[in-house]
Amino acid sequence: MQTARYSEGHLSVWRGTDVLTFIDGLSTNRVLDLRKGECKQTTFTTTTAKVIDRVALFHMGDFVACVSHAPFWDALHAHVSPRILGQDVSIFDASANNEFFVRFGHEQVTPGFHSAEDGVTVGRLESGYDLIVASVGKHVESLENLDSFHTWRIEQCIPWAGYEITSKHHALACGLSKDIHPSKGCYIGQEVLTRMISRKKQGRALSVVANNEVQPSEITTKGEAHSLAILRV
Amino acid sequence: MDCGTCETAGPIQVVKPDVVEVSLTISDKAQAMLADAFGEDRSMALLVGVLSGGCSGYMYDLQIIEETDQSCQEVNINGFRVLVPNASSHLLDGIEIDYVDRLMGGGFKINNPNADSSCGCGESFA
Numbered sequence: 462m463q464t465a466r467y468s469e470g471h472l473s474v475w476r477g478t479d480v481l482t483f484i485d486g487l488s489t490n491r492v493l494d495l496r497k498g499e500c501k502q503t504t505f506t507t508t509t510a511k512v513i514d515r516v517a518l519f520h521m522g523d524f525v526a527c528v529s530h531a532p533f534w535d536a537l538h539a540h541v542s543p544r545i546l547g548q549d550v551s552i553f554d555a556s557a558n559n560e561f562f563v564r565f566g567h568e569q570v571t572p573g574f575h576s577a578e579d580g581v582t583v584g585r586l587e588s589g590y591d592l593i594v595a596s597v598g599k600h601v602e603s604l605e606n607l608d609s610f611h612t613w614r615i616e617q618c619i620p621w622a623g624y625e626i627t628s629k630h631h632a633l634a635c636g637l638s639k640d641i642h643p644s645k646g647c648y649i650g651q652e653v654l655t656r657m658i659s660r661k662k663q664g665r666a667l668s669v670v671a672n673n674e675v676q677p678s679e680i681t682t683k684g685e686a687h688s689l690a691i692l693r694v
Numbered sequence: 695m696d697c698g699t700c701e702t703a704g705p706i707q708v709v710k711p712d713v714v715e716v717s718l719t720i721s722d723k724a725q726a727m728l729a730d731a732f733g734e735d736r737s738m739a740l741l742v743g744v745l746s747g748g749c750s751g752y753m754y755d756l757q758i759i760e761e762t763d764q765s766c767q768e769v770n771i772n773g774f775r776v777l778v779p780n781a782s783s784h785l786l787d788g789i790e791i792d793y794v795d796r797l798m799g800g801g802f803k804i805n806n807p808n809a810d811s812s813c814g815c816g817e818s819f820a
Contacts, residue, residue: 473706474697486747508750508811508820519695526695542708544746547764547781552706558696582695596696647748647818 462567470561506650530622636667739775748818
């Protein structure tokens with residue numbers, strides 16, 4: 462088991478009675494039934510199903526904490542903000558108060574739940590790794606960068622923001638099929654994703670490839686012998 | 695996790711579009727259907743709002759109500775009270791409320807000049 466610092470994490474705190482309805486209407490996974498103590502990943506997409514950002518939601522009881530990718534925050538904010546309209550949703554930026562880490566390479570117990578102790582919250586995500594949010598000043602023993610994490614996720618074929626998860630690709634091509642609820646109903650991008658799934662035609666898919674099998678330009682995360690790439694299928 | 699408080703984590707600036715004075719029309723067919731729904735009681739109102747979501751980003755929200763907590767503007771058309779929330783007035787100015795009489799996909803329909811596109815079922819728009 463290893464823990465690595467995720468320096469590009471972003472934390473927003475979403476408060477209000479309409480938060481889950483609001484997020485459910487705008488993203489791919491079913492989050493309406495998220496309960497206190499649970500965490501779940503979902504992806505915000507455009508009308509053409511291109512990814513805006515994939516986020517991890519932590520239901521904290523009084524509010525929902527949303528861990529997203531800091532370089533994508535402006536795009537995500539621009540996407541959700543004009544859609545709040547009259548709904549009871551307020552968003553606060555708590556990034557400066559926290560540090561972010563990923564823990565990987567271990568057998569997860571009860572994925573889909575989070576726990577907190579002494580200012581450190583650990584979300585056990587369905588993707589197979591843990592996302593840790595620690596209040597600034599709390600010590601978390603960790604590697605200083607994500608290099609080992611990238612090696613691990615190449616083996617596991619797990620996508621990551623800024624590498625596979627970018628606005629160039631739709632959510633299925635990025636390898637985010639676990640985030641796409643099959644029957645939750647309408648959300649932005651749903652028509653496109655549903656059509657791809659029902660016709661079994663998604664154009665491109667995330668794959669683990671030997672480095673000499675593909676053009677270097679197709680590699681999204683490069684490993685020593687194997688890499689991740691989003692290839693035509 | 696430090697969730698922040700109002701002191702340490704300021705609210706993120708949310709886009710609040712200007713409130714628009716809404717004008718709208720209701721087709722004859724839709725007025726006939728509303729007359730059936732309301733009966734003689736004209737104290738009820740038709741709330742025409744917009745929620746986030748749907749395939750295209752915004753969903754229409756039609757309700758027959760007596761009162762609402764939302765800040766609304768009221769339009770009176772041939773005795774029918776129509777309430778439009780100020781928060782979504784910029785998306786609803788100029789709409790026509792129509793009624794489509796068919797077995798599948800029938801019902802009230804909004805023709806919206808502000809919509810760049812609509813989803814197949816007609817319930818959401820962008």
